[in-house]
Amino acid sequence: MRFPKWPGGLSLISGPVETASPKGPLSFFGAEIPSFRPVVTVKEGQKVAAGSILFHDRKRPWISAVSPAAGIVSRLDPGPRRSIAALEITPEGENAISFDLSTSDTRDGLIDLMVKAGLWASIKARPFGKVADPADVPEALFVTATEAFDGAPDPGPVIASYEDAFRRGLRALPVLGAGRTCLCHAEGLPAPDVPGITTRAFSGGLPGDHIHTLHPVAHGGMVWQIGWQEVIALGYLLETSRIWGQRIVSVSGPAATRPGLVAATPGARLHHIAADRLADAPLRLLAGSVETGVATPFLTPGIRQITALFHHEKPAHTHGLNRMIKSRRPALIPNFWDETASPSGILPIPLLRALAAGDAETARDLGVLGLVEEDIAALNHRLGGRDRNGVDYTVLLRQTLDELETIA
């Protein structure tokens, strides 16, 4: 029996980091990037080194994916509408590309390096939460060293064990933006003292909250944000001139018998990463938290936690009395406890009603441009969200943002 938690308390996973033994091929789709049209630069049977580009976007060449390990492209199937149905790499050997770091202290040199090393796609721009366009210059750059959802890895100890790489990455970042570069970390953690970096402690973990506090973009302006593991990856790249071929992922959730941290290779199967940590029962794995997770079979970029849930057969309420009793589009009934989960700086009920009504202009006035899906994920989860036959407000938010982006 789990008692309701007092709001604010967050249970993060820390402890020793185990290395997941690589089993089977690594898989890449690019499906997690919105409106991605891949151009594949490898062929089936080709040998790739750690750091060689696998594919990039047709219109936005700065969105690229690299192979995290040396190996052979063992499978490459085209999917519908020029997408990738399957791209698998069977790890083999230790061959790694050594990147040229000579120009990495200039803006163009750093952008070029990050694009070539597949790191650029981890920089997201707000408003709209898409991959940043290198031609833009942000007003501020946010490094998020906090976590917002239960079961995520605790950034403090992991950053401490990669301290040098993290510092090196932080030192390189300020050339990207025109304004300040803010490192947002959890309260009570010693912030690394790096020249050019503004540090700020936060009790909340959402980058949206940090941006709202320091440099709001809901009514004009643009900022970029980058996660703490990508800063470690950048620092590792700048120190060793090779890519960091792993990510620290937490395995947690009700169906995880042994929650903990795993150093896993991007593209690995979630079930391989979480092997012998799971209960012996029907279960499903989400890449992300309970609130934000997506059911993808592989470790996609930007994922820092794997949530194991028990699989419950959903009774099919599709006929007879059940269909009559259930509302087809449940209305929003304001409740104090739900509103405690709303992100800061917005009026939650008017905003959700504007989203549900498709009223993009009212939503813009209410500050929707400062939000991305993860900001309202907790609120959406409380309101029934994706799982319990409710209205999925994160989907409505994305539709509204797309509409505003086309008229902007």
Add this chain to the structure above:
Amino acid sequence: MRHGFVRDNLPGLASLLAPALMLASQDSWFAARLLFCAVLVIGWQSAFALMRGQGVTAHGLVAAALVAIYVPASAPFWQLAIGISFGFVLGEAVFGGRGRNFVQPVVLTLAFLAFSFADQPWREGASLPIVAVLPALVLLVGAGQARLSVLIAFAIAVAVLASLISPELPAAFFQSGTMLLALLFLTADPVTSGSTTAGRILYGLLAGVLTALFSTGGPAFGALVFATLLASIFAPLLDHMVASVHTRLMRRRARRLRHV
């Protein structure tokens, strides 16, 4: 607490248990009236569930029980049938069901009955001791349905205005279970009492001022019902004003923080 029957419907049903049992022990026709109201409300909900897919919720039972509690014991059933049909169809169902309405259907029912059939004492309300209603206060506020912002703003407005025009009103108000129950379920209804905190405070003040004014010319319960009806019509406007001010403040704050 997560949404669902336990948080959203059970507190309302449990809060009405004590008042309903109390009235049932005094009035032998109460159970029949409650059943009649419930059948009628659920019937209209089912009709709109079949036609428009609005669904049937247990909140219909809460609303039916409220009507049954507040109508006078002498009220004929045919008048109830007309009042409930008007209140629940035109007050709620035509807008898309609970959550999309802007007036409280029970309030609309009672106001309609009070206007239409002058031979019954609709504006008196039932007489309930405050002890029977205190569980409702705890349950509804604890479940996050009745907002303290509405309740406190209402109490302040009534206390201030009544001290000016009719000093005996606050005492009658805060000692009567009838008024507190109506305040919790009708005035502080989460759907019709505004959707922003500042909007709810303004709504509570407006409802309190109107109640104090109306009660100078009639029973306090009738004053509360008509004040709630009028205030809930203004609630969307108050929210719109609050949202405009919020947008302006946020723009100004953004300019200050971004140094532009």
